[in-house]
Amino acid sequence: MPAPNDFVLKVGTVNGSGSQTANLVLLRALFRMGVPCSGKNLFPSNIAGLPTWFEIRAHPRGWLARRRGVDLLVAMNPASAAQDLAEVLPGGVVVYDEPLALAGRRTDVAAHGVPFGKLVLEVCPEPRLRRLVVNMIYVGVVGRLLGLDRGELDAALARMLRGKEKALGLNRAAVDLGWRWAGDHLPAPCPVAVERPPRNLNEGRILVDGNAAAALGAVFAGVSVFAWYPITPSTSLGDALAGYLGKYRRDPATGKATFAVLQAEDELAAVGMAMGAGWAGARAMTSTSGPGISLMGELLGFAYYAEVPCVVVDVQRLGPSTGLPTRTAQGDILQVATLSHGDTRHPMLFPSSVAEAFTMAGDAFDLAERFQTPVFLMSDLDLGMNLWPSEPFPFPEKPLDRGKVLKEEDLARLGKGGFFRYVDRDGDGIPYRTLPGTPGGLGSYFTRGSGHDEFGRYTEDPAGYVKNVERIARKWETLRSALPAPEVIRAGTEPAPVGILHFGTTRWAVEEALSILREEHGIAADACRILAYPFHDGVGEFLRAHGDLYMVEQNRDGQMASLLRAANPEPVVGLEGILRYDGFPPDARSVVDAVLVGRRSAP
Amino acid sequence: MTAKVNRIGLPQDAYKGGKSTLCPGCGHDAVTASLIRVLFESGVEPWRLAKMSGIGCSSKTPGYFSSGSWAFNACHGRMPPVATGAVVANRTLLPLGVSGDGDTASIGLGHFVHALRRNVPLCYVVENNGVYGLTKGQFSATADRGAKLRGGEENTFEPVDVCTLALELGCGFVARSFAADKRQLETLLKAALSFPGTSVLDVVSPCVTFNDHEGSTRSYAWGREREHPVVEVGFVPHWEAPEVEIPAGEVREVPLPDGSLVRIRKVEEGFDTADAAGAWRRLREARARGEFLTGLFHLATGRPTFVEGLDLVEEPLALLPEGRLRPPRSALEDALDGLTP
Numbered sequence: 006m007p008a009p010n011d012f013v014l015k016v017g018t019v020n021g022s023g024s025q026t027a028n029l030v031l032l033r034a035l036f037r038m039g040v041p042c043s044g045k046n047l048f049p050s051n052i053a054g055l056p057t058w059f060e061i062r063a064h065p066r067g068w069l070a071r072r073r074g075v076d077l078l079v080a081m082n083p084a085s086a087a088q089d090l091a092e093v094l095p096g097g098v099v100v101y102d103e104p105l106a107l108a109g110r111r112t113d114v115a116a117h118g119v120p121f122g123k124l125v126l127e128v129c130p131e132p133r134l135r136r137l138v139v140n141m142i143y144v145g146v147v148g149r150l151l152g153l154d155r156g157e158l159d160a161a162l163a164r165m166l167r168g169k170e171k172a173l174g175l176n177r178a179a180v181d182l183g184w185r186w187a188g189d190h191l192p193a194p195c196p197v198a199v200e201r202p203p204r205n206l207n208e209g210r211i212l213v214d215g216n217a218a219a220a221l222g223a224v225f226a227g228v229s230v231f232a233w234y235p236i237t238p239s240t241s242l243g244d245a246l247a248g249y250l251g252k253y254r255r256d257p258a259t260g261k262a263t264f265a266v267l268q269a270e271d272e273l274a275a276v277g278m279a280m281g282a283g284w285a286g287a288r289a290m291t292s293t294s295g296p297g298i299s300l301m302g303e304l305l306g307f308a309y310y311a312e313v314p315c316v317v318v319d320v321q322r323l324g325p326s327t328g329l330p331t332r333t334a335q336g337d338i339l340q341v342a343t344l345s346h347g348d349t350r351h352p353m354l355f356p357s358s359v360a361e362a363f364t365m366a367g368d369a370f371d372l373a374e375r376f377q378t379p380v381f382l383m384s385d386l387d388l389g390m391n392l393w394p395s396e397p398f399p400f401p402e403k404p405l406d407r408g409k410v411l412k413e414e415d416l417a418r419l420g421k422g423g424f425f426r427y428v429d430r431d432g433d434g435i436p437y438r439t440l441p442g443t444p445g446g447l448g449s450y451f452t453r454g455s456g457h458d459e460f461g462r463y464t465e466d467p468a469g470y471v472k473n474v475e476r477i478a479r480k481w482e483t484l485r486s487a488l489p490a491p492e493v494i495r496a497g498t499e500p501a502p503v504g505i506l507h508f509g510t511t512r513w514a515v516e517e518a519l520s521i522l523r524e525e526h527g528i529a530a531d532a533c534r535i536l537a538y539p540f541h542d543g544v545g546e547f548l549r550a551h552g553d554l555y556m557v558e559q560n561r562d563g564q565m566a567s568l569l570r571a572a573n574p575e576p577v578v579g580l581e582g583i584l585r586y587d588g589f590p591p592d593a594r595s596v597v598d599a600v601l602v603g604r605r606s607a608p
Numbered sequence: 609m610t611a612k613v614n615r616i617g618l619p620q621d622a623y624k625g626g627k628s629t630l631c632p633g634c635g636h637d638a639v640t641a642s643l644i645r646v647l648f649e650s651g652v653e654p655w656r657l658a659k660m661s662g663i664g665c666s667s668k669t670p671g672y673f674s675s676g677s678w679a680f681n682a683c684h685g686r687m688p689p690v691a692t693g694a695v696v697a698n699r700t701l702l703p704l705g706v707s708g709d710g711d712t713a714s715i716g717l718g719h720f721v722h723a724l725r726r727n728v729p730l731c732y733v734v735e736n737n738g739v740y741g742l743t744k745g746q747f748s749a750t751a752d753r754g755a756k757l758r759g760g761e762e763n764t765f766e767p768v769d770v771c772t773l774a775l776e777l778g779c780g781f782v783a784r785s786f787a788a789d790k791r792q793l794e795t796l797l798k799a800a801l802s803f804p805g806t807s808v809l810d811v812v813s814p815c816v817t818f819n820d821h822e823g824s825t826r827s828y829a830w831g832r833e834r835e836h837p838v839v840e841v842g843f844v845p846h847w848e849a850p851e852v853e854i855p856a857g858e859v860r861e862v863p864l865p866d867g868s869l870v871r872i873r874k875v876e877e878g879f880d881t882a883d884a885a886g887a888w889r890r891l892r893e894a895r896a897r898g899e900f901l902t903g904l905f906h907l908a909t910g911r912p913t914f915v916e917g918l919d920l921v922e923e924p925l926a927l928l929p930e931g932r933l934r935p936p937r938s939a940l941e942d943a944l945d946g947l948t949p
């Protein structure tokens with residue numbers, strides 16, 4: 006029997022059946038009770054008809070990774086019921102739609118059939134709405150079983166359906182019916198249970214998906230041109246951004262927009278528009294996923310070489326080609342690092358949390374403008390589309406860094422011949438730029454992706470060409486020094502025998518794994534979370550300090566490990582990959598198991 | 609002797625650029641020379657002009673005029689989206705796109721179509737020679753059926769006609785000219801630069817190296833022989849009060865939002881520049897007959913531009929200060945409240 010507030014609740018339904026609201030009510034009620042929890046949507050690439058699941062994980066210590074095994078299953082879908090049942094842990098509880106007849110199929114779980122089809126007739130006279138309302142009946146049943154606070158359940162529902170009074174009444178009646186039915190028919194107490202913690206562990210916290218968080222970060226970083234082409238799982242970022250911009254970025258005096266959202270004809274156009282806008286001086290951004298990144302390659306190579314700022318959010322999904330659009334991965338790392346032909350390199354930021362999605366979205370604009378280059382925010386489906394608890398986002402206090410832009414008066418001071426686009430005046434590799442439209446007759450330059458020298462002139466002269474690309478390489482080193490250091494968690498004062506590297510959302514499985522290794526296996530491990538590429542020196546130091554190294558990442562080929570090997574002057578020895586590439590976020594036990602195997606086979 | 613200056617006090621030399629590296633006699637150089645005169649005579653502020661192009665001999669030409677303007681020589685076919693982003697970021701810019709028939713009608717056709725759909729403020733000049741000059745003379749998508757390459761190879765495909773395409777997509781300014789017809793070209797360029805939305809000017813601009821032979825349908829000789837202007841166009845800039853004198857023949861006068869006036873006199877009986885469908889039919893017929901029609905085919909104002917439709921503040925987005933870009937703390941508090949379960 007799991008301890009209170011430590012469980013996985015899984016709901017298996019049919020895509021398009023409207024279960025999302027019901028599942029969110031459960032999650033939010035739990036959240037309101039002060040129990041640390043998060044929710045993941047495991048959904049098909051389909052509008053309606055295929056199986057879909059929602060998983061809630063609660064844990065008193067607030068672990069956010071996915072966990073294998075289900076404690077409480079709600080089985081509503083005939084197509085997935087058998088598979089869903091198999092995932093339930095011994096001693097677990099199943100609530101199923103009566104016709105599925107799951108009782109007795111497993112002797113080690115308690116399965117309760119609920120006549121949802123009959124019950125819904127009682128509360129919902131409108132046949133059209135029954136398919137939706139039936140979901141709220143399981144909310145009532147599960148709420149009662151788990152011991153959710155009824156007041157919080159009702160409050161969560163009311164808040165979700167704010168302004169929709171009629172729907173609220175109907176849904177509340179359905180919840181109530183399920184609640185009463187469970188009281189009358191189901192044994193109490195349930196082995197999977199919730200207890201209100203002595204202290205509200207969610208006090209002041211928010212619950213949000215990473216796409217909305219990144220969108221909000223962009224809004225508060227002053228994004229003014231957003232160009233995009235919809236693609237799962239980045240679509241909700243565009244939608245959220247358009248919503249927030251419409252709300253918070255209209256001129257108070259005139260009501261006019263201080264932003265533009267451009268829906269492009271494809272990703273080439275989307276990034277082209279962002280580049281045109283960035284070139285002209287706007288804070289410009291696009292968001293996409295792997296297939297879009299592939300299309301953007303040529304133009305982003307241009308932006309690297311011609312030094313055009315823009316922000317690209319890559320909400321990564323699984324696989325080569327179309328792959329699995331609704332499954333998560335960290336599989337674009339290598340591709341983005343050198344996206345486009347020639348000696349192209351791009352900086353990447355790796356947010357692990359919704360809070361970092363917010364702050365790093367802002368940082369990306371400052372970096373793009375400071376270093377006059379595309380900057381990639383490498384999110385993923387798990388972060389972007391799932392709901393994560395967080396401390397409220399801090400208001401950005403740092404002023405916007407608009408980089409080295411010469412204005413009309415600066416140009417006048419420098420005089421004729423005083424400005425050349427790619428000259429390294431400051432020795433940091435970062436040139437000065439000017440914005441088209443600057444009056445005064447000085448400062449114009451020619452932006453080209455063809456070979457150019459430091460004066461911005463077309464050149465085929467080896468020396469002129471080389472001097473400029475070497476300056477860009479110097480700029481890269483300045484950029485490196487501006488990127489965040491890795492976040493290192495140390496087991497003790499001396500380096501632990503085991504070192505685990507990770508980045509992005511892999512963090513949650515790794516942090517939980519550290520405690521399991523320590524508490525259950527007596528293994529001390531240090532962890533190094535990579536926040537950005539190019540790598541900070543701290544990453545190399547971590548590699549050198551540990552003999553038994555693991556790189557946990559969500560791709561088949563160990564992409565980050567390849568980058569690490571390429572970036573380190575000395576051979577990186579003993580770096581073992583812990584790789585997950587089935588489209589589901591990694592869980593802590595898999596990491597632990599892999600480390601244990603690695604320890605056993607270590608010489 | 610002091611050089612003659614224009615309205616804003618600049619000499620014609622101010623509109624020159626670097627030395628052309630195109631083949632001597634290339635049609636594109638003729639268009640460049642016309643652009644220099646047009647920009648000078650129109651008194652365009654060089655810093656407002658944004659020279660946009662893709663890749664090709666034609667797309668190189670922004671290097672050869674108005675060096676006081678900013679230029680963005682983008683990737684092959686990608687000029688329209690870059691121009692779109694730039695003019696959205698700074699609506700005071702005057703974007704002039706110079707592209708080729710390959711850049712526009714082959715690799716960049718999708719972007720061309722979508723810029724037209726949106727009516728992006730962009731003067732779009734296609735230097736159309738029927739071939740890919742820069743890659744040494746392959747047929748482009750605008751090559752006429754039956755046209756022959758130097759080696760005798762014949763084009764068997766239907767051409768993409770950027771003018772009928774533009775008409776189909778609701779473009780309010782659709783014109784064709786000939787690099788050797790300086791007078792018409794320059795008038796059309798002036799009008800096109802004054803047009804508020806997307807103006808399409810398809811200029812037959814012979815490639816003397818790869819497509820100027822017998823059997824070509826984009827050669828100088830072919831053009832000189834067959835050019836048939838359907839209208840005669842006059843352009844009165846906004847600072848010259850329109851003359852009251854009524855010219856002979858049937859004349860249509862169209863005022864543009866910047867105060868200038870386009871005066872269109874019919875040359876071909878029945879050709880109506882207000883009738884897009886009629887112009888489209890006439891151009892299809894001309895293609896079937898192997899005619900080379902030039903002039904302004906369609907002019908219609910009033911359709912909102914892409915930038916107008918965005919409901920933007922008046923100041924360029926690119927120049928908004930931090931105070932107008934970052935919402936206040938209260939906005940973040942409001943957003944966070946919406947995220948509290």
Ligand SMILES: Cc1ncc(C[n+]2csc(CCOP(=O)(O)OP(=O)(O)O)c2C)c(N)n1
Nearest residue numbers: 664665666684708709710711739740741742
């Ligand atoms: C992605 C890409 N593919 C191919 C090329 C090679 N290329 C350069 S110019 C050109 C054709 C240009 O033709 P057009 O636009 O008609 O210009 P012209 O040279 O005839 O003026 C091609 C295919 C390229 N630069 N980029």
Ligand code: SF4
Nearest residue numbers: 631634665741815816
């Ligand atoms: S190849 Fe043709 S298009 Fe290119 S510069 Fe020479 S003549 Fe002009």
Ligand SMILES: [Mg+2]
Nearest residue numbers: 708709737739
């Ligand atoms: Mg051509």
